[in-house]
Amino acid sequence: MHNHITLIGRLVRKPKLSYTPTGVPVATFALAVNRSYHNASGKTEADFFDIVAWRNSAEFVSEHLDKGRLVLVDGNMLTRSYETSAGQKRKVYEVSTSQVVALDRKPQVAAEDEMGTEVHPDDNELPF
Secondary structure, eight states: OOOOEEEEEEESSOOEEEEOTTOOEEEEEEEEEEEEEEOTTSOEEEEEEEEEEEHHHHHHHHHHOOTTOEEEEEEEEEEEEEEOTTSOEEEEEEEEEEEEEEOSOOOOOOHHHHHSSOOSOOGGGOOO
16 A cells, blocks of 8 residues: 655745644644646636645745745654544544645745835946
């Protein structure tokens, strides 16, 4: 038997980092993966996967990745069940990562965003 999944998609939101009671880092995030075909109206649809990263991968994604980043996720599909406080049984499907790789570069923050000042000189100040 074999349980392996590889996904390439974009982060839906910034990963959320937390720690287990024993101090193990764990990060959760959602990944949007486009389907390889278009629907009847010609639009691309996407599937959304819940992702769980552990230890070094958790720290990496929480420090370096943000909403919209393109990543490759390699791992296993897991299923877990729980019961709500109302007594309803729920089942959760999530990907537990063994590897997360950023496939694009981190967007550069404009100096204007960092300093709150104009980045480019006025056209009248250009030497040519």
